[in-house]
Amino acid sequence: MRNFAFGKAQSVAQASASASLVAEAMLAPDGGAGLNDLRIVKAGGIDLMDLMKEGLLAPAEVTSLAAVPGLDAIAPTPEGGLRVGSMVTLARLAEDPAIRGRYPALAEAAGSSASPQIRAAATFGGNLLQRPRCWYFRLAEFRCLRKGGGHCYAIAGENAYHAIFDNRFCAIVHPSTSATALVALRAEAELTDADGGTRRVALEDFFIGPDRDVQRENDLRQGELLIAVLLPPSAGLSMKHMKLAQKESFDWPLADVAVVLDLSDGGACRRASIVLGAAAPTPWRARAAEAALTGKRIDADAAAAAGRLALDGATPLSGNAYKAPMFEALVKRAILAAAS
Numbered sequence: 001m002r003n004f005a006f007g008k009a010q011s012v013a014q015a016s017a018s019a020s021l022v023a024e025a026m027l028a029p030d031g032g033a034g035l036n037d038l039r040i041v042k043a044g045g046i047d048l049m050d051l052m053k054e055g056l057l058a059p060a061e062v063t064s065l066a067a068v069p070g071l072d073a074i075a076p077t078p079e080g081g082l083r084v085g086s087m088v089t090l091a092r093l094a095e096d097p098a099i100r101g102r103y104p105a106l107a108e109a110a111g112s113s114a115s116p117q118i119r120a121a122a123t124f125g126g127n128l129l130q131r132p133r134c135w136y137f138r139l140a141e142f143r144c145l146r147k148g149g150g151h152c153y154a155i156a157g158e159n160a161y162h163a164i165f166d167n168r169f170c171a172i173v174h175p176s177t178s179a180t181a182l183v184a185l186r187a188e189a190e191l192t193d194a195d196g197g198t199r200r201v202a203l204e205d206f207f208i209g210p211d212r213d214v215q216r217e218n219d220l221r222q223g224e225l226l227i228a229v230l231l232p233p234s235a236g237l238s239m240k241h242m243k244l245a246q247k248e249s250f251d252w253p254l255a256d257v258a259v260v261l262d263l264s265d266g267g268a269c270r271r272a273s274i275v276l277g278a279a280a281p282t283p284w285r286a287r288a289a290e291a292a293l294t295g296k297r298i299d300a301d302a303a304a305a306a307g308r309l310a311l312d313g314a315t316p317l318s319g320n321a322y323k324a325p326m327f328e329a330l331v332k333r334a335i336l337a338a339a340s
Helices: 012-017 046-053 090-095 097-102 104-111 116-121 124-129 177-185 287-293 300-309 323-339
Strands: 005-008 039-042 061-064 074-076 082-085 188-193 198-202 224-231 237-244 255-263 269-277
Touching: 012 188, 012 224, 046 124, 082 097, 082 124, 090 097, 090 104, 090 116, 090 124, 097 104, 104 177, 104 237, 104 255, 124 177, 124 224, 177 224, 177 237, 177 255, 177 269, 237 323, 255 323, 269 287, 269 323, 287 300, 300 323
Parallel strands: 005 061, 039 061
Antiparallel strands: 074 082, 082 224, 188 198, 188 224, 237 255, 255 269
């Protein structure tokens, strides 16, 4: 690992001025080792340390966000939702009474991420902005398409844990479990730059697929920081997050699903959000399944039909067709659990 300078930002503006885009830095030869002015902002540092140890990123300076006031706050919004700071840890997100009471699907997703030790250090913002966990991407020996190379090795290679949707150019799956729940909740990202300019963007639009940019996973711009996620009001909503993994205690999901239902007093579904994680390069909206539930009472037959429709458009690769029945079962179970 290359030596680097370390500092602590005291304000959002100071941190923004120190921010380089990790995705762009990794396109430079040797992970940017030749860029003497490469400066990276660190939240919890879990993914950053992985990238540095793997020889994929070599910043000259790392700036910590730990001392920036307000980034670790969970506070109500005027609209009746919650504003969750990007430095809130996954452990706190999973345990916070307001999150557990009003957004249980998000608490479930955060609480099932990684191990207790990692959840205690990993931040909400860092979890959303982490880079893909594809083994070809993570090995310096493979100059894959996402790192500026010529093609995606996973499409014709070892792809057991890769995407079954939107995998024509690049077969990564989005690495954040929390993102699955957030897209189902229709949450927004709050971003700011060194000049104090802010913008809000729906997370569904913030995460970008390979057809839009094959070398990036999000719409974070140069000099911008993700400072918070805005959760809309949840009154009247029923929700559930479920995950399947080889080692349930701490492993990356083979499949995960978030379901959010808006049910009438009579039990009919007014609106459904069904999002699949570990399925595509972005959290994947199962739109056909959502449409099938709208206007219907939720029962076992309706949930089973939605589970089948959730696979609409799937294109499994040579080693990951087993994911299809997993998602079908998870969607059905999550719908019934949310409705109950």
